[in-house]
Amino acid sequence: xxxxxxxxxxxxxxxxxxxxxxxxxxxxxxxxxxxxxxxxxxxxxxxxxxxxxxxxxxxxxxxxxxxxxxxxxxxxxxxxxxxxxxxxxxxxxxxxxxxxxxxxxxxxxxxxxxxxxxxxxxxxxxxxxxxxxxxxxxxxxxxxxxxxxxxxxxxxxxxxxxxxxxxxxxxxxxxxxxxxxxxxxxxxxxxxxxxxxxxxxxxxxxxxxxx
Amino acid sequence: xxxxxxxxxxxxxxxxxxxxxxxxxxxxxxxxxxxxxxxxxxxxxxxxxxxxxxxxxxxxxxxxxxxxxxxxxxxxxxxxxxxxxxxxxxxxxxxxxxxxxxxxxxxxxxxxxxxxxxxxxxxxxxxxxxxxxxxxxxxxxxxxxxxxxxxxxxxxxxxxxxxxxxxxxxxxxxxxxxxxxxxxxxxxxxxxxxxxxxxxxxxxxxxxxxx
DNA sequence: CGGGCTATACTCGCAGCGGAGTATTCCGCT
DNA sequence: AGCGGAATACTCCGCTGCGAGTATAGCCCG
Numbered sequence: 001x002x003x004x005x006x007x008x009x010x011x012x013x014x015x016x017x018x019x020x021x022x023x024x025x026x027x028x029x030x031x032x033x034x035x036x037x038x039x040x041x042x043x044x045x046x047x048x049x050x051x052x053x054x055x056x057x058x059x060x061x062x063x064x065x066x067x068x069x070x071x072x073x074x075x076x077x078x079x080x081x082x083x084x085x086x087x088x089x090x091x092x093x094x095x096x097x098x099x100x101x102x103x104x105x106x107x108x109x110x111x112x113x114x115x116x117x118x119x120x121x122x123x124x125x126x127x128x129x130x131x132x133x134x135x136x137x138x139x140x141x142x143x144x145x146x147x148x149x150x151x152x153x154x155x156x157x158x159x160x161x162x163x164x165x166x167x168x169x170x171x172x173x174x175x176x177x178x179x180x181x182x183x184x185x186x187x188x189x190x191x192x193x194x195x196x197x198x199x200x201x202x203x204x205x206x207x208x209x210x211x
Numbered sequence: 212x213x214x215x216x217x218x219x220x221x222x223x224x225x226x227x228x229x230x231x232x233x234x235x236x237x238x239x240x241x242x243x244x245x246x247x248x249x250x251x252x253x254x255x256x257x258x259x260x261x262x263x264x265x266x267x268x269x270x271x272x273x274x275x276x277x278x279x280x281x282x283x284x285x286x287x288x289x290x291x292x293x294x295x296x297x298x299x300x301x302x303x304x305x306x307x308x309x310x311x312x313x314x315x316x317x318x319x320x321x322x323x324x325x326x327x328x329x330x331x332x333x334x335x336x337x338x339x340x341x342x343x344x345x346x347x348x349x350x351x352x353x354x355x356x357x358x359x360x361x362x363x364x365x366x367x368x369x370x371x372x373x374x375x376x377x378x379x380x381x382x383x384x385x386x387x388x389x390x391x392x393x394x395x396x397x398x399x400x401x402x403x404x405x406x407x408x409x410x411x412x413x414x415x416x417x418x419x420x421x422x
Numbered sequence: 423c424g425g426g427c428t429a430t431a432c433t434c435g436c437a438g439c440g441g442a443g444t445a446t447t448c449c450g451c452t
Numbered sequence: 453a454g455c456g457g458a459a460t461a462c463t464c465c466g467c468t469g470c471g472a473g474t475a476t477a478g479c480c481c482g
Contacts, residue, residue, distance in 0.1 A: 008438090009438080009439080045439070045440050045441085046440090047439075047440040047441060047442080048438080048439055048440060051438070051439075051440085052438095052439095055437095055438085
């Protein structure tokens with residue numbers, strides 16, 4: 001497995017990263033992370049921000065660098081990256097890049113239980129998904145093309161990657177869908193046998209229960 | 212977003228699925244899920260099993276169908292799927308299949324902070340990753356080919372999908388790596404400027420700090 | 423026939439996550 | 453000048469997840 005991190009939340013990675021440039025107070029970190037669009041790259045829940053910063057401090061990755069107050073309002077603690085924190089950031093990054101870990105997208109879980117749905121319904125759902133994915137890809141592609149003008153490619157790599165993987169997903173889905181629609185999919189009879197039509201006119205109570 | 216589930220843990224999905232066939236006690240569910248290989252499809256932590264079953268019961272998705280004891284040993288509660296539970300299972304499956312959700316693989320997070328590493332090191336890490344991914348793909352492909360003999364394709368869809376996406380990831384990584392190695396990657400100068408060599412012979416203390 | 427190993431079948435406790443809430447200030451509008 | 457809504461800047465608490473631990477039963481090996 002990938003090294004067990006003292007602070008595992010990826011929000012922590014984002015925090016360490018923005019602190020490389022300069023010390024900040026938590027709310028500002030949130031703003032900067034959002035501004036750089038890095039909140040799109042990892043599921044970030046802002047409710048966890050202060051908790052995560054606390055944990056980073058507890059483990060010596062960041063430390064308070066004093067506190068300021070602006071006008072009224074509770075004083076905000078400004079945090080700075082420690083050398084240990086910088087090291088942790090690099091180590092974490094290395095780990096994320098070099099060690100592939102089996103991940104488990106929702107779609108995979110969905111496919112693993114696809115057989116409990118009626119095959120015709122499943123085809124409809126796959127078609128719907130494909131349409132949505134296609135639209136999202138188009139939007140992402142447009143946005144990426146736009147940002148290329150303003151941001152060096154070096155900082156857009158994760159978006160390129162996303163696009164590549166998304167496209168592969170779409171292609172695979174479309175291929176499966178085609179097999180289902182033109183009847184080439186080999187297990188269709190088996191699959192249908194698991195889902196007897198609601199009530200055939202009404203012959204002698206046949207009931208093809210599976211198992 | 213995808214409907215908020217009362218029980219969100221995917222282990223719950225697996226539990227509902229095995230209960231379609233027949234009532235079971237928790238430990239048996241674990242055995243069956245493992246036997247069907249469905250534990251490969253979702254990150255399952257067995258420490259959560261009893262908790263998840265409890266929660267499913269609390270929400271009326273499963274219910275105790277009595278308890279048995281075998282020889283000595285604490286009596287095991289046998290659970291059965293309720294109609295609500297069956298409905299939840301189908302709804303959940305539909306949701307997982309039809310609604311694509313932006314996911315956030317570890318590698319994406321890694322790429323988003325790649326610039327903090329030295330470009331040469333980054334190339335090394337990408338190469339290492341590519342090698343590992345390639346080996347895993349080969350292993351998966353072999354295993355899948357083997358299982359094709361014993362299991363209908365209908366129950367192996369998620370593995371096919373995994374393979375397709377894994378291959379896309381590998382291709383993308385290799386392409387990026389090639390650009391880095393042959394110097395085609397456009398931001399290499401920028402990137403290098405963020406990482407001044409540890410200590411150049413020792414001229415007048417130049418220090419190209421970024422920002 | 424006894425000693426250790428593996429499989430069976432759970433329980434416990436706590437850290438961490440995150441949804442929801444809170445309080446204040448600022449700004450635009452009318 | 454008064455109101456409403458958005459942005460700022462957090463806090464709180466309950467539930468979940470899960471690593472670690474526990475205890476017995478069966479069984480294989482010498």
